[in-house]
Amino acid sequence: MTHLPERLLAGYKHFMSGRFLSETQKYRDLARDGQAPETLVIACCDSRSAPEIIFGAGAGELFVLRNVANLIPPYAPDGEFHSTSAALEFAVQALKVKNIVVMGHGRCGGIKAALDHKSPPLSPGDFIGKWMSLLAPSADAVAGNSLMTPGERQTALERISIRYSIANLRTFPCVKILEEKGKLKLFGAWFDISTGELWVMDSQTGDFVRPDLN
Amino acid sequence: MTHLPERLLAGYKHFMSGRFLSETQKYRDLARDGQAPETLVIACCDSRSAPEIIFGAGAGELFVLRNVANLIPPYAPDGEFHSTSAALEFAVQALKVKNIVVMGHGRCGGIKAALDHKSPPLSPGDFIGKWMSLLAPSADAVAGNSLMTPGERQTALERISIRYSIANLRTFPCVKILEEKGKLKLFGAWFDISTGELWVMDSQTGDFVRPDLN
Amino acid sequence: MTHLPERLLAGYKHFMSGRFLSETQKYRDLARDGQAPETLVIACCDSRSAPEIIFGAGAGELFVLRNVANLIPPYAPDGEFHSTSAALEFAVQALKVKNIVVMGHGRCGGIKAALDHKSPPLSPGDFIGKWMSLLAPSADAVAGNSLMTPGERQTALERISIRYSIANLRTFPCVKILEEKGKLKLFGAWFDISTGELWVMDSQTGDFVRPDLN
Amino acid sequence: MTHLPERLLAGYKHFMSGRFLSETQKYRDLARDGQAPETLVIACCDSRSAPEIIFGAGAGELFVLRNVANLIPPYAPDGEFHSTSAALEFAVQALKVKNIVVMGHGRCGGIKAALDHKSPPLSPGDFIGKWMSLLAPSADAVAGNSLMTPGERQTALERISIRYSIANLRTFPCVKILEEKGKLKLFGAWFDISTGELWVMDSQTGDFVRPDLN
Numbered sequence: 096m097t098h099l100p101e102r103l104l105a106g107y108k109h110f111m112s113g114r115f116l117s118e119t120q121k122y123r124d125l126a127r128d129g130q131a132p133e134t135l136v137i138a139c140c141d142s143r144s145a146p147e148i149i150f151g152a153g154a155g156e157l158f159v160l161r162n163v164a165n166l167i168p169p170y171a172p173d174g175e176f177h178s179t180s181a182a183l184e185f186a187v188q189a190l191k192v193k194n195i196v197v198m199g200h201g202r203c204g205g206i207k208a209a210l211d212h213k214s215p216p217l218s219p220g221d222f223i224g225k226w227m228s229l230l231a232p233s234a235d236a237v238a239g240n241s242l243m244t245p246g247e248r249q250t251a252l253e254r255i256s257i258r259y260s261i262a263n264l265r266t267f268p269c270v271k272i273l274e275e276k277g278k279l280k281l282f283g284a285w286f287d288i289s290t291g292e293l294w295v296m297d298s299q300t301g302d303f304v305r306p307d308l309n
Numbered sequence: 310m311t312h313l314p315e316r317l318l319a320g321y322k323h324f325m326s327g328r329f330l331s332e333t334q335k336y337r338d339l340a341r342d343g344q345a346p347e348t349l350v351i352a353c354c355d356s357r358s359a360p361e362i363i364f365g366a367g368a369g370e371l372f373v374l375r376n377v378a379n380l381i382p383p384y385a386p387d388g389e390f391h392s393t394s395a396a397l398e399f400a401v402q403a404l405k406v407k408n409i410v411v412m413g414h415g416r417c418g419g420i421k422a423a424l425d426h427k428s429p430p431l432s433p434g435d436f437i438g439k440w441m442s443l444l445a446p447s448a449d450a451v452a453g454n455s456l457m458t459p460g461e462r463q464t465a466l467e468r469i470s471i472r473y474s475i476a477n478l479r480t481f482p483c484v485k486i487l488e489e490k491g492k493l494k495l496f497g498a499w500f501d502i503s504t505g506e507l508w509v510m511d512s513q514t515g516d517f518v519r520p521d522l523n
Numbered sequence: 524m525t526h527l528p529e530r531l532l533a534g535y536k537h538f539m540s541g542r543f544l545s546e547t548q549k550y551r552d553l554a555r556d557g558q559a560p561e562t563l564v565i566a567c568c569d570s571r572s573a574p575e576i577i578f579g580a581g582a583g584e585l586f587v588l589r590n591v592a593n594l595i596p597p598y599a600p601d602g603e604f605h606s607t608s609a610a611l612e613f614a615v616q617a618l619k620v621k622n623i624v625v626m627g628h629g630r631c632g633g634i635k636a637a638l639d640h641k642s643p644p645l646s647p648g649d650f651i652g653k654w655m656s657l658l659a660p661s662a663d664a665v666a667g668n669s670l671m672t673p674g675e676r677q678t679a680l681e682r683i684s685i686r687y688s689i690a691n692l693r694t695f696p697c698v699k700i701l702e703e704k705g706k707l708k709l710f711g712a713w714f715d716i717s718t719g720e721l722w723v724m725d726s727q728t729g730d731f732v733r734p735d736l737n
Numbered sequence: 738m739t740h741l742p743e744r745l746l747a748g749y750k751h752f753m754s755g756r757f758l759s760e761t762q763k764y765r766d767l768a769r770d771g772q773a774p775e776t777l778v779i780a781c782c783d784s785r786s787a788p789e790i791i792f793g794a795g796a797g798e799l800f801v802l803r804n805v806a807n808l809i810p811p812y813a814p815d816g817e818f819h820s821t822s823a824a825l826e827f828a829v830q831a832l833k834v835k836n837i838v839v840m841g842h843g844r845c846g847g848i849k850a851a852l853d854h855k856s857p858p859l860s861p862g863d864f865i866g867k868w869m870s871l872l873a874p875s876a877d878a879v880a881g882n883s884l885m886t887p888g889e890r891q892t893a894l895e896r897i898s899i900r901y902s903i904a905n906l907r908t909f910p911c912v913k914i915l916e917e918k919g920k921l922k923l924f925g926a927w928f929d930i931s932t933g934e935l936w937v938m939d940s941q942t943g944d945f946v947r948p949d950l951n
Contacts, residue, residue: 099496100494295312533793550930650823
């Protein structure tokens with residue numbers, strides 16, 4: 096009896112005989128000493144935008160929160176279960192990361208759902224509908240612009256949502272205070288699946304530009 | 310002016326000149342055709358347990374939800390924002406994944422927080438405290454067992470929490486129905502950071518065992 | 524007494540001893556046989572986006588209309604002076620070009636004026652205000668979107684205006700008929716001054732994409 | 738699917754690997770700082786008389802208006818769409834150019850059309866007919882002179898039209914005022930496609946002479 100999909104078992108074997116073998120000591124150290132990542136990445140669940148792959152990151156480097164459309168809801172200390180806020184709190188307060196990167200990507204299914212929000216819910220619970228309704232005001236503003244193509248509206252909302260999440264990050268007192276003290280930096284990035292291009296947010300203007308890689 | 314931490318830019322350059330270069334067509338196809346991952350992995354944010362690395366997965370293979378301690382809260386169609394349920398709903402209903410893997414790992418900071426839940430909150434919002442309180446009954450039962458070592462209690466709760474999340478998955482009607490129809494399979498796994506060992510859950514007994522890799 | 528700015532005279536000397544010298548026969552032939560360009564380019568007057576330079580074009584290749592913001596007003600056979608329509612008519616009916624390319628560019632001063640149309644006119648005649656008012660409905664739709672950055676609004680309107688001009692091209696009976704017969708093709712392009720990137724319009728979707736140059 | 742004529746794509750590739758590569762920083766600066774051309778050139782759309790090529794001009798040097806036969810209609814603040822006046826206003830009032838050069842050329846199709854104005858219109862809109870009718874009084878005077886050869890009549894009208902456009906430039910109050918203040922200079926030039934010779938207008942006499950290039 097197999098207790099894991101075949102493809103995953105095969106991939107794990109490959110990991111053990113390759114990467115793990117060459118980094119055995121590093122993993123051992125990381126287990127003994129604990130993790131100390133400098134960066135929290137908030138990324139989408141999308142199967143085409145894994146932060147560790149795009150940023151060529153090794154074990155212990157990135158603390159990674161992934162939800163649909165890489166959203167940070169606004170600060171709400173209401174005693175409800177907030178998985179996103181919990182991960183943020185842990186990264187900032189316990190791990191004391193120095194950087195937070197919100198990374199969105201092209202052709203995001205969550206963003207598409209936000210733009211098509213009059214489609215029927217995916218299930219009676221309508222969890223995606225509710226989750227993406229965080230972007231509803233932005234989505235309505237973009238969806239109503241019939242002069243832009245569907246692709247342009249999608250990209251526009253993807254980038255607006257990154258700025259929205261970064262703005263929400265600053266509603267968390269711990270983020271706001273540490274950023275003001277210069278101990279924490281916030282970044283935005285957008286990954287183009289088709290071309291592999293990474294566009295990074297200019298912190299002054301909010302524009303997304305291609306970094307100089309030379 | 311740099312718009313991204315230097316280390317990430319360097320890693321991205323490496324990705325572009327390496328992996329992306331050799332898989333350009335694959336990324337282009339994935340962009341054009343959309344993603345069609347067969348597996349949803351629910352993993353921890355921990356910087357040492359990236360599913361794509363442990364499972365040697367390529368672009369488009371794994372839809373990955375990551376929160377602290379890889380928890381699935383129970384089904385709660387209450388109109389609140391549920392990022393975890395949203396990702397689950399999207400994976401099952403929109404992407405129609407065939408497998409769901411809940412992957413925990415050793416030395417999990419979230420599990421440790423659940424066992425030490427009398428520690429002061431990390432911030433006034435106490436988001437981690439609230440989030441890990443999902444495991445409070447289990448954590449109390451384990452924490453009170455002074456016959457086990459701290460390490461054994463930690464591992465025990467890590468595995469209990471995987472079974473707890475799998476049980477909660479079945480509280481979602483769509484998961485329950487598709488599993489009963491044989492269209493969806495649920496798996497549990499636990500990764501030992503120190504040794505690289507992957508332990509997989511026996512679906513009959515709930516025990517974690519080492520898979521036969523030959 | 525100098526009858527031309529010094530810089531232009533110096534440039535002309537350079538042209539004569541270089542390019543003209545090596546293409547003397549070509550110019551002589553073009554003078555004797557007349558021009559027969561295959562392509563009409565409609566471009567902006569901007570000093571940074573000369574079509575012959577960007578497309579590496581030689582003498583006789585491109586018939587080039589340049590006005591502020593590369594606009595084509597709609598077909599209006601009203602007996603007024605229409606310099607743009609005149610150039611279009613000459614290219615299509617007399618020269619029988621096979622291609623029409625509307626080429627816009629980033630950081631276009633005309634487009635900026637359209638977005639800032641509440642600024643005072645440049646002169647009592649307000650010619651720019653009137654000319655750019657062709658884009659007023661589009662400009663209003665874009666200018667009102669405060670979720671986009673000024674840079675994003677500028678790029679959006681630059682691309683919308685290219686689609687607008689292409690749509691207006693089709694209001695000219697001669698263009699419409701020849702395009703339907705497959706004798707004339709319409710293209711859109713957008714040049715990024717900062718990076719040198721040329722983005723071309725997908726004729727199906729209207730999206731601007733980077734061409735594959737390999 | 739190709740979104741641009743092959744020849745243009747090939748030319749653009751050549752530009753990117755040649756001129757743009759060696760002037761990357763210049764383009765970047767021009768994008769960041771904006772354009773500041775010193776000269777407005779009013780030239781013909783003709784494929785054989787691109788100002789940037791004839792004047793060996795680099796990016797950012799020439800603001801270029803191109804219409805059929807390089808005509809400037811007289812000042813007419815009537816609220817209609819005047820693309821030529823708009824470009825002129827932008828160059829003089831917003832960019833504050835120091836020089837305006839009206840450049841005509843030999844074997845101009847527009848001038849030929851003006852001389853043959855009894856030919857049938859190119860299309861029902863007769864846009865060329867209307868546009869070139871700006872020159873009708875001059876064209877009639879020249880066309881009726883049977884002592885000149887057709888070639889002489891053509892050259893004569895080409896040069897008359899340059900003086901006509903320069904005279905019309907002075908009907909624009911902003912041009913007139915700035916010229917009188919010595920802040921703006923007006924020039925005329927005529928390019929002989931066959932020989933590559935540039936003839937420049939003597940501002941005192943209106944004659945076209947060959948400049949001393951030594």
